[in-house]
Amino acid sequence: MPSREDILNAKILVVDDSPDNIELMEEILREEGYTSVSSTMLPEQVCPLHRQHNYDLILLDLQMPGLNGFQVMKGLKEIEQGGYLPVLALTAQPSFKIAALEAGARDFISKPFDLLEVHKRIHNMLEVRLLYRELAQYSRAQQELALHDPLTGLPNRRLLEDRIETTLQHASRNHHKAAIMYLDLDGFKTINDTYGHAYGDEVLKTVAQRLLACSRKEDTVARLGGDEFMVVLGEVGGLADAHGPAAKLVEAVSEPIFVNDLKLQLSTSIGISIYPDDAETVDALISIADYALYEAKRGGKNRFCATSAPAAAKVQAPAVKPELATPRG
Template identity: 75%
Template structure:
């Protein structure tokens, strides 16, 4: 539940075309201990003010010239996409009370003001509003945890696949290529076994940061396993434009790591697959990059390999299939 201090520090906006009404409401609020109160006599400003300040409570007069409270609430609904409208309607018309609730207001206060009613309704509504925000933040945090690796903060496989799908759709729409790089750390297991999991975790965090720092903002860096990472290159012209960043990553990962008093070294092997050359869907593209990674490992590590192009069906007649990606292009850095 929100604390008393959180309630008294909530952001409140008073909207009324009458200066005396605004002064009275501000006095009531400040006497009750509310510290973050602002006001406007111009209803057309309310939506923009709410966009800027995200008020926890809007005390809104319903009867105003030119733009009335109902019209203001219509605009606020477009901002509050989650459906929670933090509006407490102010009205002297009994018939407006139900109409205000139907329009989206959470509650109403009758004019002339009854001091006890004002205090109670404002406190109750702020308590609910702040609790609602806490729950929304908790839900967002849980969603983040479900989509990100807890150790490195990078996207996990679930989010990675979604990012690849989006990238492939964009590439197909604009007749462009995209690439997936599958990375595996060489020499990580001995470090983990010798120096312990805490040291291994620190190495993984440092690797993740290096990968992010060496990638473009539009690319996605994800952790998909113990010491396995995948990078999605959102737009590449050809194989060479994927090999260049791969070579750079091999150099970056190979630089020494400082963990406490230790200086440790490892390297990385990378498999590269291009859309639409090597595969045309998410899982197959990851699979082709993984096969190319296997070739890089088998060929001596600390290098990158590009997946082979799939053979045409008629080329397979009478031919002996290669193991893995067999003819993948290998480059040692």
């Protein structure tokens, strides 16, 4: 639940065409302890101000020249887009009360103001508004967790497949190619078995950071699970354009990793598939990259490999450096 401090620090906008009414409401709010109160006598400013400041509460007079309160609420609905409309209507007309609620206002205050009623309705509305925001943030956080690996923070397989689909669509529209690089860590099981999962987790986090550091901002780096990762490259001219990034990843992973003053070393094997040369669907591209990864493992690990299909001839790139050709893990 929102604390009293949260409620008193909430952002409030007072909208009224009467300077006396604005002065009175601002005084009421200040005396109650509200710290972030602003006002306007121009109803056409309400929507632009709300876009800029995202108010927690808008005290809105319904009868104003030019735009009336009902027209203002219509504009606010477009900004909130189905969210909680933070409008507390101010009206001296009893018939407007139900109309205001039907138009989207969450509550109303009658004029002339009753001080106790004003305090209670404002407090209650802010409490609900802030709680609604907390729940929305929690929902977004849960959604993020559902799409990202909790250990490394990288996209998980579910999000990865969507990212690949988007990359392929973009490549098709712009007549480019795309590359899928499937990575598996050589020697990770030995580290896990020898030093424990805590050390293994630190290794995975370090590898994730290195993969991100070696990739472009527009590329996708994801963890599939265990010690398997995938990097998706958009806008490549062909297989040759994937060789450099793959070699860079192989070299980065082979650098020593220090965990609690313990020096650990491992390497990575990478399988590559190219859209649309090898396949045109997400599943097929992943399968071909997986087979190429198997070929890289079989060829000595610590290297990258590309193959168009299991039955096709293998196209293997040389190891990055002679001294890296033998796996260290």
